[in-house]
Amino acid sequence: MIERTPLLNIATHLILLCGLVLILTPIWLAFVAATHTLQAVNSAPVELWPGDQLWPNLREAWAQSDFGPKFVNTLIVAIGVVAGKVTLACITAFSLVFFRFRFRMLIFWMIFITLMLPLEVRIVPTYAVAANALSPFQTILDVTGISRLIQAVSGIEVSLEWNLLNSYAGLILPLVATATGTFLYRQFFLTIPDELVEAARMDGAGPLRFLWDVLIPLSKTNIAALATIMFVYAWNQYLWPLLVVTDRAAYGMVVVQLSDLVPDQMTTGGGTPTWHLAMAATLVVMLPPIAIVILMQRWFVRGLINTDK
Amino acid sequence: MAEISIRKVSKTFGKTTVLGGVDLDIFNGEFVVILGPSGCGKSTLLRLIAGLEEISAGEIAIAGVVVNALEPRERGCAMVFQNYALYPHMTVAQNIGYALKVAGVARAERQARVEATAKSVGLTEYLDRKPGQLSGGQRQRVAMARAIIREPRVFLFDEPLSNLDAKLRVQMRHEIRRIHNRIGATSVFVTHDQHEGMTLADRLVVMNKGSIEQVGTPAEVHDRPASVYVAGFIGSPAMNFLPGQISLVRRGVLLENGTLIPLAQMPVLEDGHLVQLGIRPEHARLTPRGRGVIEAQVDMIEDLGAQRLCNLMFEDMPFCVLIEARPPLPAGTPVGLDIPAEHIHLFDAASERRIEIALPLPVAAPAEALTG
């Protein structure tokens, strides 16, 4: 439904403007804070206009947070999550939509249910698995008595261990193993006409060939949308990296580093809070997600509204 | 030996039986049209041949090889779909050449064959376009080219013309027949449109509710329909049916209201056998009131341009007659009807199967002037 009356137009624009102000004000204040000295930021009337200290503040924040290697780390994790997610979601949706196998609907619903269990909800068991990725198998062996059997026969004590703490795998895998992307793909795959699938079969294309030659090119916009969402999601991770990485020097992520700059009782030790540095760092950390969104915007929007068919 | 031989093939989806024991032989180079109303299982039969559905029971052999367990690509069939099923992201050239690409044909050869095929269906100028930039007829051609390029033994068509407008449909119909004649492969064409069926087919297969009613040349099916169903389905406007019983004494069919319609030759049946008498609208003749074998009333007249379709009522039953003249016949006018014996079809009332009457040599029908 598209209504076009001048009054409605003005109202719509007013609402949009309010939203814009609401969103931009904090960013503006952060930017302003990042351009002043420690004294100026902490003096009584809040500064509303930028000062001249942006560059020194940025340098100071960058150095204090050791952002160089941390940006590399975060980029690796974010790209890993995007690549893993795009691939995994594509393959799972492919099998759910185009193959008929036993328990298909059961598996579908199991994946669906995981939508209701985000990482934050199952963070303790996930941590346990990350500490030893093979522990589920160990449990199975123990419960079924196979490990005791092996020990009795060979004298070897079975103890499987694969520690994912302090590793890129540990950072990436739990973020990949979610259902969101699967659904995005599934909805799109369901719109592919049966005839197209059959035409490919008649042309001699096997399932993987069909996936590669037809489905993936057709889902380009969906892939772009999913990649954008997942990149921002991975980039902004805080809780999981905080938990799984103890070796911060080697595997620290930017958002965790950023939180260290935010002044609290512990970091300042009663000194003057360094808001100018925290805000400068915030600006830097925000840049990659913004860049990605701007870069992918055209694709991204098309992928989400799914029109051109 | 038959190119495609279908033996007692049935297909069930869950508990519903869509095809129940179909037997059919299709010969090499033949153009066979499977004709039937929507939902009778035509597409299913075609898809069983193609290998897109699994056969529930029975056996299909192509070129002497039982193909029940073979993948579509191993059967040597190409298919043209109703909605074209072109790959939307590929250009026309890529669409046409995709099967060759999958088969691993070298790029140079592929390109040459794509160009030759495109030329043969008049698509040369459109090779770089995407399907979305083509008209319906052009998309249809791409779909055809995609089938032709594989040089299949068998072409399968599933209502390929039903999305085109009337004029283009006739044009593409001719083109399909020309391509068939040129290539000489076997073609199986599914349609619900009897004109398409009659004009395209070497042999027609008329289907009804999952089984085959009749197989024959279009002329055979039209002139000697094997059942009431086929008689009513083939021919437009549809055949008229009058229920009655055989009267051996009076040498004809006695209708329910006591009217006798004389037959030229009596079938070998006992007296009083219940039958359906069929007569095509183009064979019945209007006569002035009282001069025909039955009396009817005009309901309405439809002008088809070249001919007039007189919708009459005979004892609460509709009855159609096709005439050349433009008689002034307002609704309610009583008229007579002549039912020429040589054009009468008889069907058993119980089994609805055709009853053969040995026809005498056709006699010249008496010329009868029609006056209102």
Ligand SMILES: Nc1ncnc2c1ncn2[C@@H]1O[C@H](COP(=O)(O)OP(=O)(O)O)[C@@H](O)[C@H]1O
């Ligand atoms: N995959 C399917 N699952 C269940 N029923 C089906 C399936 N395909 C076709 N049918 C049923 O089989 C019958 C015949 O279908 P179809 O062969 O497409 O008919 P036609 O092509 O003659 O219109 C229809 O009643 C249809 O509902």
Ligand SMILES: [Mg+2]
């Ligand atoms: Mg059909």
